[in-house]
Amino acid sequence: MADTKDFPASAGGKRIDDATGTSTVGHEWDGIEELDTPMPRWWLWTFYATIVWALGYVILYPAWPMVDRATEGVLGWSSRGELQKELAADARRRAPTLDAIAAADIAELPARPELMQAAVQGGAAAFRVHCVQCHGAGGAGVKKLYPSLTDDDWLWGGDLATIQYTITHGIRNPDHKETRTSQMPAFGRDGILEPAQISDVVSFVRTISGQERPGASSARGAALFAANCAVCHGPAGQGGRAVGAPKLTDAIWLYGGDRDSLTATITQPRNGVMPRWNSRLDPVTIKMLAAYVYSLGGGEKLAPADGKKVDGQP
Amino acid sequence: MGNPEPISRASLYEARKGVYPKKVDGFFRRFKWAIMGITLAIYYGTPWIRWDRGPYAPDQAVLIDLANRRFYMFQIEIWPHEFYYVAGLLIMAGIGLFLVTSAVGRAWCGYACPQTVWTDLFQHVDRLVDGDRNAQIRLAQGRWTLEKVAKRTAKYLIYLVIAFWTGGAWIMYFADAPTLTHDFWTGQAALVAYGTVAVLTATTFILGGFMREQVCVYMCPWPRIQTAMMDEKSLLVTYKDWRGEPRGSVKRAMAHPGAFGDCIDCNQCVAVCPTGIDIRQGPQIGCITCALCIDACDNVMEQIGRPRGLIDYCTLEDVAAEKAGGTAKPIRKTLMHPRTVIYFSIWSAIGLAMLFSLGQRTRLDLAVQHERSPLYVQLSDGHIRNNYTLKLRNMEARPRRVSVAVSGLKGAELWTEAGTREGAGQRLEMTLPADSVTRVKLFIAAPGAGESESGARQDFTITTRGLDGDPRGDSETIQFDRPET
Numbered sequence: 040m041a042d043t044k045d046f047p048a049s050a051g052g053k054r055i056d057d058a059t060g061t062s063t064v065g066h067e068w069d070g071i072e073e074l075d076t077p078m079p080r081w082w083l084w085t086f087y088a089t090i091v092w093a094l095g096y097v098i099l100y101p102a103w104p105m106v107d108r109a110t111e112g113v114l115g116w117s118s119r120g121e122l123q124k125e126l127a128a129d130a131r132r133r134a135p136t137l138d139a140i141a142a143a144d145i146a147e148l149p150a151r152p153e154l155m156q157a158a159v160q161g162g163a164a165a166f167r168v169h170c171v172q173c174h175g176a177g178g179a180g181v182k183k184l185y186p187s188l189t190d191d192d193w194l195w196g197g198d199l200a201t202i203q204y205t206i207t208h209g210i211r212n213p214d215h216k217e218t219r220t221s222q223m224p225a226f227g228r229d230g231i232l233e234p235a236q237i238s239d240v241v242s243f244v245r246t247i248s249g250q251e252r253p254g255a256s257s258a259r260g261a262a263l264f265a266a267n268c269a270v271c272h273g274p275a276g277q278g279g280r281a282v283g284a285p286k287l288t289d290a291i292w293l294y295g296g297d298r299d300s301l302t303a304t305i306t307q308p309r310n311g312v313m314p315r316w317n318s319r320l321d322p323v324t325i326k327m328l329a330a331y332v333y334s335l336g337g338g339e340k341l342a343p344a345d346g347k348k349v350d351g352q353p
Numbered sequence: 354m355g356n357p358e359p360i361s362r363a364s365l366y367e368a369r370k371g372v373y374p375k376k377v378d379g380f381f382r383r384f385k386w387a388i389m390g391i392t393l394a395i396y397y398g399t400p401w402i403r404w405d406r407g408p409y410a411p412d413q414a415v416l417i418d419l420a421n422r423r424f425y426m427f428q429i430e431i432w433p434h435e436f437y438y439v440a441g442l443l444i445m446a447g448i449g450l451f452l453v454t455s456a457v458g459r460a461w462c463g464y465a466c467p468q469t470v471w472t473d474l475f476q477h478v479d480r481l482v483d484g485d486r487n488a489q490i491r492l493a494q495g496r497w498t499l500e501k502v503a504k505r506t507a508k509y510l511i512y513l514v515i516a517f518w519t520g521g522a523w524i525m526y527f528a529d530a531p532t533l534t535h536d537f538w539t540g541q542a543a544l545v546a547y548g549t550v551a552v553l554t555a556t557t558f559i560l561g562g563f564m565r566e567q568v569c570v571y572m573c574p575w576p577r578i579q580t581a582m583m584d585e586k587s588l589l590v591t592y593k594d595w596r597g598e599p600r601g602s603v604k605r606a607m608a609h610p611g612a613f614g615d616c617i618d619c620n621q622c623v624a625v626c627p628t629g630i631d632i633r634q635g636p637q638i639g640c641i642t643c644a645l646c647i648d649a650c651d652n653v654m655e656q657i658g659r660p661r662g663l664i665d666y667c668t669l670e671d672v673a674a675e676k677a678g679g680t681a682k683p684i685r686k687t688l689m690h691p692r693t694v695i696y697f698s699i700w701s702a703i704g705l706a707m708l709f710s711l712g713q714r715t716r717l718d719l720a721v722q723h724e725r726s727p728l729y730v731q732l733s734d735g736h737i738r739n740n741y742t743l744k745l746r747n748m749e750a751r752p753r754r755v756s757v758a759v760s761g762l763k764g765a766e767l768w769t770e771a772g773t774r775e776g777a778g779q780r781l782e783m784t785l786p787a788d789s790v791t792r793v794k795l796f797i798a799a800p801g802a803g804e805s806e807s808g809a810r811q812d813f814t815i816t817t818r819g820l821d822g823d824p825r826g827d828s829e830t831i832q833f834d835r836p837e838t
Contacts, residue, residue: 152771175726177727179727187730189727189738190730190731190733190738191732192732289733289735291731291732334770336730336740340773
């Protein structure tokens with residue numbers, strides 16, 4: 040062993056390494072020793088600085104988790120509060136546009152492209168939240184359940200004001216006076232027509248829509264149609280928008296245009312329902328939704344100014 | 354265990370030895386002056402060149418407009434999707450460096466590298482303030498007298514002005530130079546402008562004023578890469594030791610004729626070297642081949658009446674030939690060896706290809722997206738409608754009248770969200786704003802029965818063309834979908 044001056048008291052009795060002048064940690068493994076190299080001073084000071092920083096942080100910001108919430112910190116900062124601030128800032132940013140849309144008559148929108156574009160975009164966002172569940176992501180509807188909003192066939196009308204009214208008041212809402220309403224009788228279920236008669240009406244409907252050639256059955260059906268159906272669907276089957284009666288002469292069939300589907304519809308009609316949105320959405324959002332639906336490709340020009348709905352295609 | 358001798362602790366770091374290059378005159382020095390003048394003029398002056406592009410585009414000849422994502426270079430305007438031109442330029446710059454290195458060695462390092470140019474500039478400032486080499490050494494080693502303080506202050510102030518001017522010139526490439534200058538001095542420029550100037554002023558001040566040759570020797574990867582690009586046919590600054598050795602003064606050579614070589618060991622080559630090396634020790638990483646030692650040595654050789662070229666540009670082949678008593682190849686043959694020819698061919702091929710495609714490119718571009726939700730819409734008259742989003746890029750600095758038409762889709766009717774089907778036709782016309790991308794929602798209706806029985810999906814082509822002057826345009830083939838039957 041080396042003599043005692045290799046183990047000075049200043050090093051805690053540990054050996055000082057000659058080459059480096061650093062004391063060892065005092066252990067030895069098969070002749071291998073470990074130097075007790077001190078931390079670099081900059082490292083140490085950085086470490087102390089982080090401790091001071093952490094103390095300040097704990098006081099200023101939410102830090103200690105308690106039972107249901109963390110300590111609040113004297114600054115009162117929270118990430119939820121940040122979000123609220125950002126949302127509020129965004130609302131302030133959008134407010135002028137929304138006010139302009141609210142102030143504009145819906146009929147004027149197409150003539151003001153920037154406003155229309157803003158309304159369409161706002162409507163698209165609202166549509167994704169409130170409407171896609173039934174009408175589909177692009178407004179394509181669901182076959183035999185919910186109508187497509189992108190085509191050029193409208194049950195109640197496809198101009199901006201009409202769409203706005205439909206969204207506002209809904210369709211067949213029992214608790215609402217202004218809702219759009221009508222009821223097709225259940226000709227089969229309630230025994231108004233015999234199954235054979237229904238079959239004749241189906242033949243007639245498929246004839247006027249160009250799916251079948253006229254025959255004896257459709258000739259019989261024509262008389263039945265005039266007596267039972269024409270009052271709503273029109274004498275030529277051109278539909279009636281005042282009562283949401285679909286046009287029967289075109290290629291678009293909400294509940295299917297084949298014999299089985301038509302028979303089922305006449306036997307027991309669906310009388311589809313849409314919620315009214317004035318109880319859930321503000322008028323500006325509804326206006327923007329109307330603009331969006333209008334923009335999907337089937338939007339119609341506004342009806343003449345006398346306010347009467349025009350039946351059938353203009 | 355004994356008590357060994359305390360081991361002296363060698364430092365792992367070498368302190369920089371001061372470099373105080375002596376003033377020299379000669380061919381290469383004047384060549385360096387010329388290149389310094391040209392490169393600095395290009396750097397400081399380019400942003401101030403004006404270039405009229407009409408009312409819809411900036412009038413700065415070279416402008417990197419990051420905010421609007423445009424790159425202007427004289428009559429060329431690059432959009433972000435054409436960034437491959439910039440990539441091409443970078444590839445050309447890379448191959449250009451290979452070419453230069455293979456032909457004339459580290460000529461880039463010696464003459465054109467910004468680090469070299471600015472170091473050279475700062476060394477002239479040293480000479481201006483402190484005097485030539487000996488005065489500089491005296492001052493550096495002397496006490497901190499009032500004179501030294503004054504000189505150092507003056508020198509660092511000049512450094513700082515140059516550095517600030519360098520940083521200031523950089524930001525002019527990214528905005529309209531006169532406007533930015535005004536905004537900069539009135540405190541209205543963007544924070545990033547001040548930050549960039551501060552950073553570049555600091556780097557210029559430090560790299561050019563203090564680190565100098567250490568950047569080349571320790572920091573820059575390029576000298577290391579270049580050693581792989583050079584071969585025995587590349588020009589190097591060479592001390593012809595077979596002619597110079599053994600060294601001896603003129604007096605000793607007179608006393609012992611034939612015993613000494615041409616080198617009189619006057620040390621001028623070392624004194625003028627901006628990186629402080631001794632070229633007589635052979636090729637080394639510190640040599641940036643600025644050739645100032647050639648000037649210095651030639652001046653001495655002339656004074657003592659010996660042939661010039663004791664230090665000269667030489668290839669390794671020339672060295673071998675001259676050692677064997679032959680002569681060096683003529684410079685033209687040296688430059689035209691296969692490697693340089695191959696590099697030059699690749700370099701010019703890329704350049705020509707880019708020029709050709711620049712000449713051919715259309716400034717009207719179409720991108721079509723087929724709307725997938727819904728894929729198709731059944732219309733009441735039995736037709737099928739598909740919806741598309743068109744992105745029309747008008748890359749010219751003027752509004753343009755264009756047509757949009759379809760081919761390969763019988764009975765197609767086109768209208769946009771601004772129009773209605775009643776006004777639909779086979780072809781649309783619209784005006785695109787200058788230098789912009791216009792998004793258009795396009796509706797196309799076609800008969801429900803497809804032309805082929807094969808399937809519900811049919812390919813057709815949408816084409817856009819200019820209606821004013823340049824009739825070129827762009828087209829894209831895309832699907833029209835119908836319901837499966």
